[in-house]
Amino acid sequence: xxxxxxxxxxxxxxxxxxxxxxxxxxxxxxxxxxxxxxxxxxxxxxxxxxxxxxxxxxxxxxxxxxxxxxxxxxxxxxxxxxxxxxxxxxxxxxxxxxxxxxxxxxxxxxxxxxxxxxxxxxxxxxxxxxxxxxxxxxxxxxxxxxxxxxxxxxxxxxxxxxxxxxxxxxxxxxxxxxxxxxxxxxxxxxxxxxxxxxxxxxxxxxxxxxxxxxxxxxxxxxxxxxxxxxxxxxxxxxxxxxxxxxxxxxxxxxxxxxxxxxxxxxxxxxxxxxxxxxxxxxxxxxxxxxxxxxxxxxxxxxxxxxxxxxxxxxxxxxxxxxxxxxxxxxxxxxxxxxxxxxxxxxxxxxxxxxxxxxxxxxxxxxxxxxxxxxxxxxxxxxxxxxxxxxxxxxxxxxxxxxxxxxxxxxxxxxxxxxxxxxxxxxxxxxxxxxxxxxxxxxxxxxxxxxxxxxxxxxxxxxxxxxxxxxxxxxxxxxxxxxxxxxxxxxxxxxxxxxxxxxxxxxxxxxxxxxxxxxxxxxxxxxxxxxx
Numbered sequence: 001x002x003x004x005x006x007x008x009x010x011x012x013x014x015x016x017x018x019x020x021x022x023x024x025x026x027x028x029x030x031x032x033x034x035x036x037x038x039x040x041x042x043x044x045x046x047x048x049x050x051x052x053x054x055x056x057x058x059x060x061x062x063x064x065x066x067x068x069x070x071x072x073x074x075x076x077x078x079x080x081x082x083x084x085x086x087x088x089x090x091x092x093x094x095x096x097x098x099x100x101x102x103x104x105x106x107x108x109x110x111x112x113x114x115x116x117x118x119x120x121x122x123x124x125x126x127x128x129x130x131x132x133x134x135x136x137x138x139x140x141x142x143x144x145x146x147x148x149x150x151x152x153x154x155x156x157x158x159x160x161x162x163x164x165x166x167x168x169x170x171x172x173x174x175x176x177x178x179x180x181x182x183x184x185x186x187x188x189x190x191x192x193x194x195x196x197x198x199x200x201x202x203x204x205x206x207x208x209x210x211x212x213x214x215x216x217x218x219x220x221x222x223x224x225x226x227x228x229x230x231x232x233x234x235x236x237x238x239x240x241x242x243x244x245x246x247x248x249x250x251x252x253x254x255x256x257x258x259x260x261x262x263x264x265x266x267x268x269x270x271x272x273x274x275x276x277x278x279x280x281x282x283x284x285x286x287x288x289x290x291x292x293x294x295x296x297x298x299x300x301x302x303x304x305x306x307x308x309x310x311x312x313x314x315x316x317x318x319x320x321x322x323x324x325x326x327x328x329x330x331x332x333x334x335x336x337x338x339x340x341x342x343x344x345x346x347x348x349x350x351x352x353x354x355x356x357x358x359x360x361x362x363x364x365x366x367x368x369x370x371x372x373x374x375x376x377x378x379x380x381x382x383x384x385x386x387x388x389x390x391x392x393x394x395x396x397x398x399x400x401x402x403x404x405x406x407x408x409x410x411x412x413x414x415x416x417x418x419x420x421x422x423x424x425x426x427x428x429x430x431x432x433x434x435x436x437x438x439x440x441x442x443x444x445x446x447x448x449x450x451x452x453x454x455x456x457x458x459x460x461x462x463x464x465x466x467x468x469x470x471x472x473x474x475x476x477x478x479x480x481x482x483x484x485x486x487x488x489x490x491x492x493x494x495x496x497x498x499x500x501x502x503x504x505x506x507x508x509x510x511x512x513x514x515x516x517x518x519x520x521x522x523x524x525x526x527x528x529x530x531x
Contacts, residue, residue: 030153032118033142035103035127037159037171039134040112046131046313049115050100054089055079057122057146067096081124081141083163089126090139091206091277100128112159122146127156133315136203137171176200178218178304178319181284186442187412188300188323190391192289193226196321197282198304202267204277205309212273213314215307216283217264222291222300222325227258231286235265238280248272256285290391291325291409296332296342297448297465297476298325298408322446326438327408328418328453332463332476343485344453344460345418345434347371347403349427350491354403356483363485370403371490375422378407383417383433396421412440412451420488427490434488455486 035049054066063079065071070089074080089097106115119125122144129137140163142156158171181195188194198216205212227233233256235249248269255263265283267273291298305318329345343363346354352368375398378388387395390409399405410416416436423429440451450464462479 030155032116033125033144033153034114034116034155035142035158036112036114036155037157037161038113038115038129038137039132039159039171040108040110041132041134046133047113048130049103049106050128050130051103051117051119051125052089052094052097052100052128053123054086054097054126054141055081055124055143061146063123066098067093086126086139086141086163087204090128091204091274092208094206094208097126101125117142118153119144120151122151127158129158131310131313133310135171136174136310138204174201174203174306174308174315174317175280176304176306176317176319178302178321180321180323184413185323186446186448187438187440188289188325189388189411189414190289190291190325190409191389192411193231194223194287194289194323195231195284196287196302196304197284198319199280199282200306201280202273202276202278203308203310205273207274209309210270212268212270212309213307214267214273214309215264216267216281216304217262217307218285218302218304219262220287220300220302222289222298222323223261223287223302224290225256225258225260225263226286226288227256233283233285236282236284237276241276241279245272245275289323289325289409296327296330296463297451298327299448300324322448324412324440324448325408326410326412326440326451326453327406328410328436329404329406330408331406332478341404341406342453342461342463343404343483344455345405346485346487347374347399347405347424348487348489350489352403352487352489354485354487356480356485358480361478365403370399370401371424371427372399372401372403373422373424374399374405374420374427374488374490376405376418377421378436379417379419379433380414381417383419385417388416399424410436410438412438418488423490426493428493430488430490434486452482458484458486460484460486 038047038049041047055071056064056066058064065079067089070093071079071081071085101117103115103117106113108114124141124143127140127142137158140156140158140161142154144154145152176198178196178198181197185192185194198218200216202214233253235253237246237249249267249272252265252267255265257263287302289300291300300323302321302323303318304320305316307314307316330342332342343356346363348354348365348370349368352370353366354363354370355366356363375396377396379385380388388407388410389395390407397405397407418434418436420430435456437454438451439454441449443449448465450462452459453461459482461484462482464477464479466475466477
């Protein structure tokens with residue numbers, strides 16, 4: 001009996017030690033589910049993290065699905081949720097899962113939020129993030145397991161974790177990108193036709209969500225839509241698309257009208273969006289450069305936008321492309337003070353010389369004079385190449401009374417040649433072609449940063465361009481050290497010598513003299529006879 005008591009005491013001591021160690025172990029483990037990877041947004045209050053229970057742990061120690069037959073079972077009878085199971089629960093059976101628990105406890109860093117959820121029971125939860133505008137958070141799962149030591153809380157990183165051999169990603173942006181497919185279109189010329197693409201993806205919406213919104217829009221500046229036999233707008237969806245869905249999408253393209261300056265392709269149809277969730281969309285259309293804004297730098301801003309439903313509201317995104325036209329001696333854009341024209345080209349006589357006056361921000365003729373009425377044509381690529389025609393239909397351009405020559409709507413990727421076709425009155429024509437180029441520098445996003453105007457490979461002017469924060473408020477900064485106007489000289493016609501016969505003047509004078517002498521003799525003779 002004594003031995004039994006001793007053995008029992010040892011067993012009890014061991015049990016107590018083990019119990020203490022188990023308690024200690026449980027105390028060291030996590031006490032809550034952690035959910036990280038939610039991108040920080042300006043309005044935190046709009047984001048809601050909801051937990052829908054999808055697997056219960058019953059009193060007899062068995063895991064069972066909340067919705068019958070909604071979770072796959074392996075050969076050993078164990079529940080093995082798959083990506084397809086989770087998507088089906090979210091898209092088709094959300095209302096059967098009951099009311100979710102809203103997770104409200106979170107911490108934040110500069111870039112993201114981490115939420116904590118501390119259920120006191122085992123099971124699995126489907127995590128749904130509502131209200132986010134920068135990303136769509138696809139449904140994900142996290143579990144609390146029952147172990148001999150107590151509850152084991154799982155973790156979930158919505159930015160990195162994948163599930164079931166990457167059946168789906170937890171977090172993904174709604175891509176929205178607008179690009180100019182036509183190459184070399186940072187600088188454009190009047191009349192150019194540019195091909196544009198908009199690419200995006202249809203979000204994944206549950207079947208229970210209705211009245212969905214999905215609209216693609218574009219508003220053009222200095223451009224007009226082109227719709228003709230060679231430029232037919234199209235909309236292409238990735239993957240298999242039913243004929244009915246493709247017909248519906250094609251029918252919305254009627255919003256893109258020839259000569260229009262904006263459009264909205266409205267794909268807000270529940271059946272269409274549910275059937276094509278997760279599919280990519282490519283919208284193709286064309287615009288023609290029509291700007292005649294009389295600017296040295298004309299920023300043609302093309303702003304496309306997407307309005308779409310989130311899981312519990314609407315959000316929007318936008319993307320822009322920038323295209324610029326240039327000009328010879330045009331009105332300068334932006335808010336640079338006391339500038340009415342850029343002043344790269346002046347027509348002067350053989351003695352003329354135009355200079356930039358620093359401090360006064362103006363040009364003046366130091367010798368000779370500027371000439372009005374010289375006519376020029378601008379050839380593309382060579383001195384006898386195709387004629388450039390501007391937005392008003394002109395292909396011949398004349399100098400003004402102060403010798404300026406203004407031509408707008410030119411491209412930084414093209415070499416032009418100015419050729420004089422008519423000299424000012426009293427001057428000989430100057431048949432020397434003038435090579436004209438615009439050397440522009442663009443930032444990675446396509447915005448103009450600086451440009452140089454060259455005449456016959458000589459710098460006629462240099463500018464830096466700041467697009468500012470608002471379209472149309474760009475600023476041009478003039479480099480006064482290199483602003484050297486190009487003086488195109490004409491020579492006066494020489495005086496013509498008198499030529500031909502002496503005419504009738506001498507005979508008229510002689511005749512008059514003879515008549516005067518005859519009259520004098522006649523009166524003298526009468527006076528003599530009278531005496």
